[in-house]
Amino acid sequence: MHNKFVIEALDSGLAEALKNKINLKTKPQGSLGQLEDLACQIGQIQSTLEPEIRKPKMIVFAADHGIASEGVSAYPQAVTAQMVQNFVNGGAAVNVFCRQHRLDFEIVDVGVAELLSEEGIECCKVAPSTQSFLTGDAMSQAQCIQAIEVGAERVAQAAREGSNLLAFGEMGIANTASAAALMAGCLQLDVAECVGRGTGLDDQGLQHKVTVLEQALKHHQGDHSAQQWLAKVGGFEIAAMVGAMLEAAHRRMVILVDGFICSSAALVASQINPLVKQYMVFCHQSAEQAHQRLLKALGAKALLDLSLRLGEGSGAALAYPLVCSAVHFLKEMASFDSAGVSREHS
Numbered sequence: 063m064h065n066k067f068v069i070e071a072l073d074s075g076l077a078e079a080l081k082n083k084i085n086l087k088t089k090p091q092g093s094l095g096q097l098e099d100l101a102c103q104i105g106q107i108q109s110t111l112e113p114e115i116r117k118p119k120m121i122v123f124a125a126d127h128g129i130a131s132e133g134v135s136a137y138p139q140a141v142t143a144q145m146v147q148n149f150v151n152g153g154a155a156v157n158v159f160c161r162q163h164r165l166d167f168e169i170v171d172v173g174v175a176e177l178l179s180e181e182g183i184e185c186c187k188v189a190p191s192t193q194s195f196l197t198g199d200a201m202s203q204a205q206c207i208q209a210i211e212v213g214a215e216r217v218a219q220a221a222r223e224g225s226n227l228l229a230f231g232e233m234g235i236a237n238t239a240s241a242a243a244l245m246a247g248c249l250q251l252d253v254a255e256c257v258g259r260g261t262g263l264d265d266q267g268l269q270h271k272v273t274v275l276e277q278a279l280k281h282h283q284g285d286h287s288a289q290q291w292l293a294k295v296g297g298f299e300i301a302a303m304v305g306a307m308l309e310a311a312h313r314r315m316v317i318l319v320d321g322f323i324c325s326s327a328a329l330v331a332s333q334i335n336p337l338v339k340q341y342m343v344f345c346h347q348s349a350e351q352a353h354q355r356l357l358k359a360l361g362a363k364a365l366l367d368l369s370l371r372l373g374e375g376s377g378a379a380l381a382y383p384l385v386c387s388a389v390h391f392l393k394e395m396a397s398f399d400s401a402g403v404s405r406e407h408s
Contacts, residue, residue, distance in 0.1 A: 066214075067309065067311070069335050069338055070337070072106040076109065080101065080105040080111060080392075083111055083392065086398055086399070087395045087398075088395065089395075094391065096363065098388075100384070101113075101388040101392040104388060104392075107341055109314070112392075114226075115316070115385070117166065118227040118229070119220050119225045119227075119229070120156065120166065120230075120379060121216055121220065121229070121231070122149060122169050122375055123170045123172050123212075123213065123233075123298075123306070124149075124171055124173075124232070124233040124299055125142075125174060125209075125298035125302075126142050126143075126191035127200075127235065127236040127237055128194035128195065129236050129239050129278070132274045133270060134260075134271045135238075135260055136259075136263050137261055138235070142174055142233060143174050143178070146177060146233060147177075149167075149169045150169060150181070150182040156375045159376060168184060169233075170184040170186055172186055172298040173187055173192065173209070173299070174190075174234075186215075188201070188209050188212065188298050192298060195243065195282070195295045196274060199293055199294050200295055201298065210301050210302065211305060212298075212302045213302035213303055213309065214306065215309075217306045218309060218313075225315065226314075227318065227385070228318065229320065230303050230307070230375060231320055231324070231374045231375020232320075232324060235261075237297050237299065237300065238257075239274070240295060240297040240300060241322055242275060242326075243256075243295035244295055244296055245352060247282065247294070253272060257271055258322070258371075259351075261371075278295065282294045288330045288334055289334060292304065296330070303324060304327045304330045304331045304334070307328060307342070308331050308335060311338040316341065316385070317342045318345050318382065319344050320375045320376070320377045320378040321345075321350065321370060321371070322350040322352065322356065322371075328360060343381070344362040344364045345364060345377045345381035346364050346365065346368060347364040348369075365381045365384050366380060
């Protein structure tokens with residue numbers, strides 16, 4: 063199934079050339095910090111010393127989760143469909159930030175239970191919701207592959223339209239439970255280390271969520287591949303993001319990774335093909351307590367730390383201007399020679 067996602071390693075020879083170009087800019091070496099690493103990474107992804115961002119786009123995948131019926135979220139399941147309508151109406155935080163930074167926006171229904179209207183939505187429904195993974199699999203392997211294909215196809219379409227940078231977001235009540243279970247399964251960690259408050263559980267709610275997920279992980283325990291874990295405890299929107307990330311890397315696109323749930327998709331994608339990480343920009347470290355640990359496991363250093371815990375792709379949209387700045391300084395900043403500035407230290 064993964065043979066189609068052939069991903070090339072980035073060219074280390076080009077990395078040297080990019081670093082030399084960056085070091086000749088009118089600044090002390092290394093003084094633009096993470097922006098220098100980012101400029102180097104994007105140049106390598108695009109195989110050029112003159113990278114550019116074309117038709118950047120935010121794709122938000124939405125789906126419902128059977129595990130919501132176990133009371134692991136502070137919100138009822140109906141909120142998924144209500145928020146999808148809010149996205150269509152342009153009223154969510156991610157809409158605001160995408161408008162501000164001129165990111166195209168698309169919302170994809172991979173499995174929302176009850177949408178009032180499908181207008182303004184890419185309808186790619188695998189099923190009306192996953193099953194509760196407390197005592198069974200969230201989805202069949204066939205459904206998992208179908209959801210992965212949905213994500214890959216939306217990326218292929220964006221590529222056909224000329225995009226070379228994509229940000230991904232998600233919407234699905236109870237999807238932090240799914241992300242925590244994925245993290246625990248794929249990294250073989252205790253559930254308690256992976257569970258957070260999600261949309262705002264109190265202490266009692268948090269303890270209940272831990273208990274439910276411990277029970278679920280006990281049921282599913284065993285030596286499973288990342289894709290098997292995805293089918294067992296994942297969500298359709300998370301599976302779609304996995305496919306989207308693999309396809310985007312296959313097409314040498316820059317991938318902006320949002321918060322905890324997107325990072326759980328990044329974890330699965332990177333266990334399927336480790337080279338996918340070379341194409342990823344980790345946008346922020348969220349307030350969800352396990353996210354820091356997950357980023358560490360991915361060997362990732364996030365661009366922002368704003369105590370965000372909203373999801374939707376909001377953190378990726380906020381980090382996007384930094385990505386633009388990295389590309390612009392590489393292309394437009396003067397070199398010592400061109401500016402006639404001395405490189406000698408006094």
